[in-house]
Amino acid sequence: MLPPSLPSRNGNGSGSGMVHPDDAIRQTDDDASSSRASAISLGYLTDPFSSILYKPSFSLGTSSSTTRKPPLINIGTHHRTIGIDTLVNQFLDSDGGQVGKQIVSLGAGSDTRFWRLVSRNDPPKISKYIEIDFPHLTSPKAHRISRSKRLNSSLSPTYKISQGGTRLDSSNYTLLPLDLRPTPTKSIHQLLDEHVLPLLDPDLPTLFLAECLFPYIPPEDSQNIISWFGSRFGDCIGVIYEMSGLDDSFGKIMKRNLASRNLSIPGSEPFPTPQSQAQRFLDPSLGKGMFENSGVKTLWQVREQVIDSEELQRISKLEILDEIEELKLVLEHYVIAWGIKGDKLTMSKITL
Template sequence: MLPPPRPADPDNSIRLTDNDAAIARLSAVNKQYISDPFIKSLVPRAHLQPSRPPLINIGTHVRTTAIDDLVQQWVQISSQTGQTCQIVSLGAGSDTRYWRLATGPHKNMISAYIEIDFMENTTKKIMAIRKSKELSAVVGPEARLALGGTALHSSVYHLLPADLRETPATALAPLITIADDSSKLCLDPSIPTLLLFECVLVYMSPESSSTLIQWFSDYFSKLPQHAPLGAIVYEMFGLEDSFGRVMINNLKARNVTLPGAAPYPTVESLPSRFLNLKFTAANALTLRVIRNRYIAPQELDRIAKLEFLDEVEELDLVLEHYAITWSIMLPVNAKADPAWGRWSLTEKPRPEEDGNF
């Protein structure tokens, strides 16, 4: 008698979206849109992966450039104020940011880098790290496994398994606040801390994402003199139009839904996610606006020479449905360093604005 069929894993389709993102990033690297020497170690059979269309490569470039800018600013401002900082990447998947920061000019300014994702994803990433000399060398020889091989700890880097949709007090707090083998805090509210949500919250219910952000807000607020808490969100939004409906239907065919998109029909609505939860300030821009106004013209010229793009209108339509939101929560009863008020994307002058025609 054959064993009964195993029930389908409803989250497998969501986890597979990380594969899509990793291959898109690898394509952008291979085509020289961005630089990332570590992504190939996290993509199975990287040398056999086909390139993605120019439209995808450009979108990856815009997303990467803007988020890199905000993260680098966070680290630099922390340094200017005489502090190290912490970064918590939620739904990190195959992200390589820790390795890029740990081999960059500000590597000593990161006191803790925490990645959290499904147990299946953390297990897969641990295997890739142990297999790759490049990845394991950066993590360091002191790295140790935990939680049955689903977690990894080093002096700075922590990779932890959790379902972010579950109640943070039970699913997240035990992992992120206490190291598994000591009483040392993994997450210190007295140190500037940046939360990263790259295509994560849109897959969660609005209630779950609000509860998750609220947990971090409450955790920091308990310390009256807490350090700045920042957040960066990258995701799709405004999906009520014809383009959005096509996107939703295409994803439904892959058993992927976007419950987190409904409350945010416009880019102006995106900051409310944080302003309603004690955050001091929040801003959001579409990738289209970022590409047109917030990336240096010289860089756009370089990108334009890499591949021929005959889908400019389609590119603008796609970029108009993705946005980056950044927000910050400052202590209420303490004067924060004014440098934190400058944490933001800034417009880059266009040639005509310089008087050069």
Template sequence: MAAAAREPLSATGLDEADEAVRGTCEDASVCKRFAVSVGYWKDPYIQYFVRQAKERKAPEINRGYYARVHGVSYLIQAFLKKTECNCQIVNLGAGMDTLFWRLKDENLLPRKYFEVDFPMIVARKIHNIKSKPPLSKPIMESHSGDSLLIGGTLLSHSLPEVNMTDRFGQIMIENLQRRQCNLAGVEVCRSLDSQKERLLLNGWETAHAIDMMKVYSFLPQADVKRIEGLEFLDEKELFEQLMQHYCICWASKDSSNLGLANITF
């Protein structure tokens, strides 16, 4: 696992837009920890990175993160199995993500695993890893005598969103702007087709995109039924609208003919 070792930047003079984006890391981590504490999925590592939320999170937020975590994990595991883990993962905008530790628990670590984010966020993550044995021990075990590579890259990040031209999408954009967090690249977020086109125009051979409501419907329904029993959801229509404005996109190049184009839900 690679992480940045640069010193945290002073808050003085930092660009406000970057600061707002960094704030989304804390928001997402707190939401994930709350969902885990309620029982949406198991993650024994998130507790070492973020405090427990002081207030309850809305059920639609918890279900949204459940779908996102399980949807991304499904695609990553399919990729790792196709390549027999003879590959690398570069996690851009990783924040306090715990994917490395969860993959290690499932004996699915790739040959190399990199995380990239703002130096301030990466420095905080390194501090947590070094100070908490349940995090540092698995990393040292995975290197088995090799030196631990520490590097760093600055990168801004945002979630893939779609259907941003309708009224619901405009409200989402306005809410982000009020937090000084402009959504970079929103002009190409018109539809699922525009998301796929963006990937194909940048050299990928195959591209897929589905909205998060579709992802939710493709997840194991026995587990979906379990999590829907955890909390009562009054505004089901709002949940569906929200999920239809986020998507998962994945693309592939497959010069080794591993069948990567066949990875789908």
């Protein structure tokens, strides 16, 4: 059975013993980054920035102590990356790529997407890229960026570090330490209005990305995040990656595995099917923040319908995979869903 590494968020955990109530969630960052590092080391993916931003932790009892992951995880990581990259690239290329775009990555951890994009031979026009995570995770990332010429040379024209080393700002990139959960005195909308909106231009097309963040927070919180983006930006796309269909035997085992690590996924319960993940963007309760259309694909559908045959043939030679039915079972329990609003993005026909 697949360990709970595939559904983890992007990023890098602390590597220390769990002494904080959120440490179990923070550790999922290390799971995801170690899975990506495994896929990169075996040739599934190419990412020259991963080894700079991700430093493996070797905490007793964590899955990250082993660099090489099973083929099922490596293939899942590859398919997840291709699917999300496809949507992000279509967004950046909409309107011919002439208009500056904004991206907000929620729970970004050690993600390298910003550097992968700006290092292209023909980089897309990104007006602002924001990464948000716990201060505990933004602090080591800010430190690594500041120490790496390869990373900080992409920040224009200069950058500064503040808030005790947990925040980094430049004109095109911000690493923001922020707990996205509401407080007794501030709603999620108020938190985002105060900390995120001043960094963005509401008139520019904006994409928000949430890779396995929403399962770990109450569903009302994730819907409030979706509604905030939909209400603040006329042209907006949301992309989420999550587990789905957890009422069957596979899902029950996954939830037991997560529970053994002090993890629960309350945000997944109201969205038991792939279609329900797409429908969450169209919920009338979102009000002004409701999106205009949405779509969803399981990772198995990404494999069958999105990834070209030559790429599938290439990765099939990297490792031996005996059980294609087991692969299908696993990939059908993970989805990439998206919602779109605004004439500019709707006409661009962004889809998988």
